[in-house]
Amino acid sequence: MTTKHKIYTMSFAKVYPCYVAKAEKKDRMKEEVDEIIRWLTGYSQEELEAHIEKETDFETFLAEAPEMNPSRKLIKGVVCGIRVENIEEPTMQEIRYMDKLIDELAKGKAMEKILRG
Template sequence: MTKHKIYTMSFASVYPHYVKKAERKGRTKEEVDEIIRWLTGYSQEELEAQLKKQTDFETFLEEAPQMNPSRELIKGVVCGVRVENVEEPTMREIRYLDKLIDELAKGKAFEKILRN
């Protein structure tokens, strides 16, 4: 089975799209970073190092220090796909991140995005 193209793309190549999507709706890069840190457990320094290294998306998620257990509370549809029904673990993690960024861009309260 061939890997999905997103797995081999560098996280750094996708990251600016997350930031741009958020900023178009009046949100900030800092909020995007906080979401990524919440989901993955990376510190800001570790996140920046991964971006600088051009780590591929799959490795970025595999090397995440501590995936947040509350991420399983993320439900809903992103890109026409219900995130909680995605069976492939890496793709589900990507969809969780996509959903969180969508919620940020839609103006959802930050505390609710982070499932606090």
């Protein structure tokens, strides 16, 4: 029996404020964080807020996403020392895609580039 990675069972609502804080520390806005998450997952703003309020765990948050953006496969680079494009476990890869997009936001990248426009 394999045990799930701790982040899978962690509430998305616990991680979300960290994303917002990371962005705001670099003069970016919560709205941009939300836009990135909506782009990646297909959630509406109302659905996103409902999951935060419900404290949905990360695995469920991603599993119930209306439509994961096909352009997310264009996300490349390193998060926590690991290349996101080489992560084999699908849920972990989706989490790292989100981390990478938030990193790009915090590094001042233009939204059009972050959203692979």
